[in-house]
Amino acid sequence: MCLGTSGPDPFHYPGLNQGPNNQPANMLNPQGNEDNHFIMTGGIDPYAGAGIPVVFPGGGTYSMRLGNGQAEDGGESVSYSFVVTPTNCNFTYHYAVVINDGGHPASESPYFQIRMTDGNSNSIDCATYDVDASTAPSIGGFITLPGDIFYKPWSSVFIPLNNYMGQNVTIQFITRDCFASGGSHFAYAYIDATCGPLEIISSSPTVCGGQNVNLTAPLGAATYQWTGPGVTPPGNTQIATITLAGAYTVTMTTFGNVPCTFSLDTIIPGSPGNPVSNFSATSACAGDEVQFTDQSTPNGSITQWWWDFNGDNVPDETIQNPTYAFPTPGTYPVRLLISWPPCLDDTIINVTVISNPTSTFTVTSPVCAGISVSYTHLTLPTNREV
Secondary structure (H helix, E strand, C coil): CCCCCCCCCHHHCCCCEECCCCCCCECCECCCCCCCEEEECCCEECCCEEEEECCCCCCCCCEEEECCCCCCCCEEEEEEEEECCCCCCEEEEEEEEEEECCCCCHHHCCEEEEEEECCCCCECHHHCEEEECCCHHHHCCCEEECCCEEEEEEEEEEEECHHHCCCEEEEEEEEECCCECCECCCEEEEEEEEEECCCCEECCCCECCCCCEEEECCCCCCEEEEECCCECCCCCCCEEEECCCEEEEEEEECCCCCCCEEEEEEEECECCCCCECCEEECCCECCCEEEEEECCECCCCCCEEEEECCCCCCCCECCCCCEEECCCCEEEEEEEEEEECCEEEEEEEEEEEECCCCEEEEECCCCCCCCCCCEEEEECCCCCCC
16 A cells, blocks of 8 residues: 555554465355455466466565455455645556456445545545446456456556645545345455556656657556657557657546546757767777777767677767777778767768778899899789778
């Protein structure tokens, strides 16, 4: 649950028992466990198997399991209250549900409910969620198992609480076995929650010319729609890719029985300038060191250099002006990647390394002392070009 950094250890709450061995009842464990509230630490659900890890797979370390999977005409609830602040007004709960259908009317079927109230005990309708055994097949997101069992894998729901600053809000999760005269069937759920500020997170503080920036909206909305000068289509997912500086807005619709619409805005400035990668290299023969000289612009603003001499995308040098010896003659595509945070640029320049020159000569022999000798000197060109 979203307890905050100063909240108590959830294992120490009265009435909560540690899992995962306290599993719900099933065909292999028909008695189950009579306790109805557990903190789960790992494993998979006995009915859904890998379809429901008992801990939220999106980064959770434990979850609350409400209900025990035993048809005992029981009902359970758990609630949590907290004061809304700018640091926790993005409230997201995560849940997974298992429901056993007995073919009863909705009024007698097992169900799972979520309710949230403000500081005056008024309903926060965006958070309201209801599902029972009669609606699970058609409400969306549920998977059917043999034995008239339906389960919904982990789902995330975002609740914007910016309009409730300073209020003590309460969220409540409820499960209920069916209470029909013709038999009993169960419902249970796994629950986790996270809190944070309401904000759009940018992968970069500025937009550099020609480079993409990702904008991430809060997780758990039913729909997303991004607007702004450089949104890359389709622009209707949690993460939007942009290519231009400017003002951006994401409009979100929440899940729940009474969806609400909420918008967030952000301004992404442009970079003060874009770096341009460039360099020169001296002539060299195979085995000789080539001197590389950085000529990137703007001069004095570049903070990182990344040289790749072998074409393997692994940095061979990270200094501004390195030397490197190529062992054999040939043409080598040398790459220089530079950084002027947060902007990057790279270039590839072909460096030609020539063969080492050889020298030989011929002479007319034999010769006598004091007699002029005629010889021919043969040599390969010694010019070295890059």
